[in-house]
Amino acid sequence: MATQPAPFRRAWLDVAEFRAVPRGDRLYSLGDPPGGVYGIAEGFADVLAASGYQPPVLGHIARPGWWVGEAAAVTGSPRRVEVRARTGLTVCYVALQRLTELESVFPDLWRALGQLTVLHLDNALMYAAALLKGDARTKIISTLVRLAGPEMPYDAQISIPCTQQELGEMAGLSRNSIGPVFRTLERGGLIRREGSGVISFNPVHLARVMEEDLRRGTG
Numbered sequence: 001m002a003t004q005p006a007p008f009r010r011a012w013l014d015v016a017e018f019r020a021v022p023r024g025d026r027l028y029s030l031g032d033p034p035g036g037v038y039g040i041a042e043g044f045a046d047v048l049a050a051s052g053y054q055p056p057v058l059g060h061i062a063r064p065g066w067w068v069g070e071a072a073a074v075t076g077s078p079r080r081v082e083v084r085a086r087t088g089l090t091v092c093y094v095a096l097q098r099l100t101e102l103e104s105v106f107p108d109l110w111r112a113l114g115q116l117t118v119l120h121l122d123n124a125l126m127y128a129a130a131l132l133k134g135d136a137r138t139k140i141i142s143t144l145v146r147l148a149g150p151e152m153p154y155d156a157q158i159s160i161p162c163t164q165q166e167l168g169e170m171a172g173l174s175r176n177s178i179g180p181v182f183r184t185l186e187r188g189g190l191i192r193r194e195g196s197g198v199i200s201f202n203p204v205h206l207a208r209v210m211e212e213d214l215r216r217g218t219g
Contacts, residue, residue: 001039001067002150003115008106015098021089027068030056032079034072036095037113040064043089044161048082056082058169059127061162065150070113071120073099086161123149131172134214136181139171141210144191148203155204163197 001009018041021027027038030050044063048056062068062083072079073096094102103109123146130142144160144167151158168178185191190209192200 001112002065004112008112011102011105012094013092015102016092016094019091019093021085021091023085023088025085027083027085027091028079030079030082034076034078034096035069036093036099037067037069037073037116038083039067039092041090041092043085043087045089046082046084046086048084049080058166060123060170061086061147061160061166063147063149063151063158063160067116068120070116074110074113074117127170130170136171136173136177137184138210138213139173140167140178140181140185141190141206141213143167143171144199144201145203145207145210152203152207155202157200157202159194159198159200161197162199164199167199 001012004012021043027045028035030048040062042064044061045066046058047060047062047068049059050056059081068081068083069079071077099109099113106112126142126146130139130146134142145152147160147162147170148154148158164178164182165175167182168175171178182191186193190201190206194200
């Protein structure tokens with residue numbers, strides 16, 4: 001929403017409500033009926049996706065600044081992912097009825113929501129590319145850059161509550177293949193473990209390293 005005009009942001013907050021979501025609770029599940037839009041103000045959330053009849057898998061860890069639910073709100077279709085609180089969350093929620101009210105004031109509302117869908121599409125394409133192309137090192141770096149989310153262009157250290165095993169799952173790697181690469185990235189100062197199950201990294205730095213690897217043909 002940061003890219004929207006200030007009057008729109010103010011009107012959005014006027015119809016929004018902030019909710020606390022305990023760790024482990026779901027915002028909604030795969031296949032749930034359409035509803036409102038959620039934005040993460042504080043905390044982290046798991047995004048689980050399923051393909052066909054396969055059980056849901058962890059596809060993304062959403063961080064503050066990330067919005068979800070707009071596709072179902074716009075199309076009236078069932079929810080396409082499950083969103084679960086990885087940590088305690090504070091979310092900004094706009095109910096479906098309030099969206100309809102907001103449309104009368106801002107006719108371009110649905111265009112703004114469509115921009116959120118495009119951001120999710122970009123994330124999904126990065127996810128697919130990481131699974132399909134590159135060696136283990138490239139897959140891990142690409143996945144970390146993707147997990148930076150709204151902070152992807154920030155040239156500073158960020159932290160994500162994520163284990164080495166979960167990172168491997170999102171990168172499409174086995175436990176055996178992720179370990180050696182993870183340790184190499186640690187020794188090179190590209191990533192750092194902060195306590196139990198927290199990974200720290202600079203997304204801009206990692207993106208530059210990945211681009212350099214690809215130029216050399218080593219990724």
